[in-house]
Amino acid sequence: MTETYDFAAIEQKWQCAWEEERAFRAEIDPSRPKYYCLEMYPYPSGRIHMGHVRNYSIGDVIARQKRMAGANVLHPIGWDALGMPAENAAIKHGTHPKTWTLGNVDHMRTQLKRLGIGYDWDREVNTCLPDYYKWNQWIFLRMLERGLAYRKESWVNWCPQCRTVLANEQVVGGGCWRCEAPVAQKKMEQWFLRITAYAEELLAGHAALRKWPEHVLQMQKNWIGRSTGAHVRFGLDGTSKEIEVFTTRIDTICGATFLVVSAEHPIVPELVAGPRAQELGAWVERTVAEMRQRRDVGETEKDGVDTGRKAVNPFTGERVPIWLANYVLMDYGTGAIMGVPAHDSRDFEFARSYGIPVRTVIAPPDRAGERFDGEPAEVYEGPGVLVNSGPFDGLTSERAMDEMGKHAEDKGFGRRSTIFRLRDWGISRQRYWGTPIPVIYCRRDGLVGVPDEDLPVELPFEVKLTGEEGSPLERLESFVRTTCPKCGGPARRETDTMDTFVDSSWYFFRYCSPRETALPFRPEDAKAWLPVDLYIGGVEHAILHLIYSRFFTKVLRDFGLTDVSEPFPHYLAQGMVTKDGSAMSKSKGNIVDPDEILARYGADALRLFIIFASPPDKEFAWAEEGLEGCYRFLVRVRALVHENLDVFAAPEAAPAPTAGGGEAASRVVKKTHQTIRKVTEDIGVRFHLNTAVSSIMELCNLTRKERDALRETPAGRDALRLALGSIIRLLSPFAPHLAEELWQRTGHQGLLMLSAWPAHDAALAREETATVVVQVNGKVRDRFEAAPDLPEAELEAAALALPKIQAALGGKPPRKVISVRNKLVSIVG
């Protein structure tokens, strides 16, 4: 068994001391630079897991270091407390969601405190309390006034057995995640937020997000999915009607040999009317059902029917058949496409299976000038030069897109346009444990927003949650029945609640003014703290939460509440915590409970280990032995300080050690200053927390090795004091409790966490010699010590004089020599 120390007593002692002094409280102070360090707030599921420990340890290291380095740090925490798990727990165990949630919050708060994470608890926010969700409602109403919130009928996933709406994530393999019944599609009135109004800006804003991981920006970019192209209207032959298509390749339009209309397109009834109505209608009915089923499943075999109707290509006047098919989506573009089989692989596949003609209209650049009369053997999707396109022949694809777009505009049958894949955000949930949407329906006045003075619309506590019915609020007459704010007549409340992503889209503003009662937050507080300087959290939120938050910030800016457009200029995507090759999860049974580790090794060792074992943005594989090593390291540091407490008896004013105190002393002084420099940079600039810990370990190793020699001279004892004092301070963001204890034991007054971060002295950190490597023909043959910054010519001379180098050259003169100061001499023989 490893030697031990009473970490439990030490940790408790300092957690109390910090709390008593409210040492983590943040107040606006214009005299210091602010630093807003934020970790994604947790869902209060019951217990802290290792992912939380990692997330909050990373944030705490940075927040503590910034604070010691002189920043005015805001480091808050709260609870993402609304949502399905509480409701499911209620159904399962019969506890009220509120009771369950608040109990979990209490427990998890205690756990976070036991980890020594330094939060400003005065700013704690809990989204399930009316003083928070009131402002969800307020923001919603402002959006409603501006047309950013609206209601429309849309398809939702519906579990017929549970009789409730399911989010897309709750549909597993086409079935309900709870009862496995096949999920149906149902058309319902739903509330939407008009995020698409900000699509362009959300994309353009990426330019300001230089400190985001590239792959996260890429994911968001794909999600937003901007496409430029053109809308073009084809005539419906024999009528005055038109079918509009969207295309990104208007340059290929003369190769359109058919048109495809989505089975869900509103024009379908007209297209199928006629002698074949029964046959076509049956196909449509079956296909629509299938398309809804596989909405989240992916690609399936292409299937279609020829309607017998024709469309007129406005560019050529050509009449082409109109098909219905299962591969054209209704909710992207116009729900109809032109089929250009020669230059689109999906159209090609479709045309091949139905014998539709394929006509080349783009010559690949390497085949310019050839004739393209017959059917091509394969599809060509790249750009090229137009052929078989009448007056547009000879244009490059790029020019043709422009000119044909203009042509369509001039003739009035189309326009150049940009569309997005991003959809408006459906926020309606037919659930209890969420923010009630503050809207009233009156027979006379229609849809009426709840007046601000009536906010919050509180969630009623008394409610039956059985899981068997639809929306629990809908069945609660006392909630539903109300009066119209306009006419005073009888009216009904909206019973949908909001998606919980609404709560998390602006909570970082609320931390700035957590008890504000007139607005969601005070603009001057937001001005003082935002943007968030560093946002840390799991990459699983790369798309939804991080886009919604960016959207909300822009909306709040347009409300005039903030002048910030991007809430998180720096996002650190934390890697997963895994064990035995997969993410820790209940179903895998590979969970390590932080409480258990805390009891055996203490918070400092756990924090140190989780930081040390891998860089923050990479996956972290749990391995108990490594934890043991970090614990031993702490024990060694403590022992080293305790054995040398006498060197701290020197007056505080003792001269700072300089070079010239003997071999050991100058080595240790130099290493100390180098370590301070490296740790400061690793935490504050590079965010490589694991290497910061390594370098502290190195300093500790050297100090231990030299301690006997150091103790023998006054200069040595000064060096020892410097090294130990620095180790304590450098360690304090990582292992704050032990560091505080040692700080006190070495005779310091006040809290270490509020004292100054050490500064390095560049002159003392400087190496007196540089190791110069000598390569011959690319291979290292020898090395020597040289004075720093020795000029290249002298390095060259010294290198060539080395016996091993002489031998390697075999007496012949070098053909070429390259020297780099302080680094190497490279000789070509």
Added chain:
RNA sequence: GCCCGGGUGGCGGAAUAGGUAUACGCACGACACUUAAAAUGUCGCGGCCGCAAGGCCUUGCGGGUUCGAGUCCCGCCCCGGGCACCA
């Protein structure tokens, strides 16, 4: 299929601007202390050859650029993630 990451000892990982590959930690081995074990300490620890000095090889694979490549370029392989009929 498309778009991102990533591949370095037995393991987690380091190498910040193309310049000493394998820092730090774990595991392992030898030794010291011990009646013994644990703990602790000291030393060793990429592979191959060699008594040694030393030599050769080594960052997924194959090429290339360069005095010099883990790092840059081209082509593959494997692993992880995201999107997935987006016209």
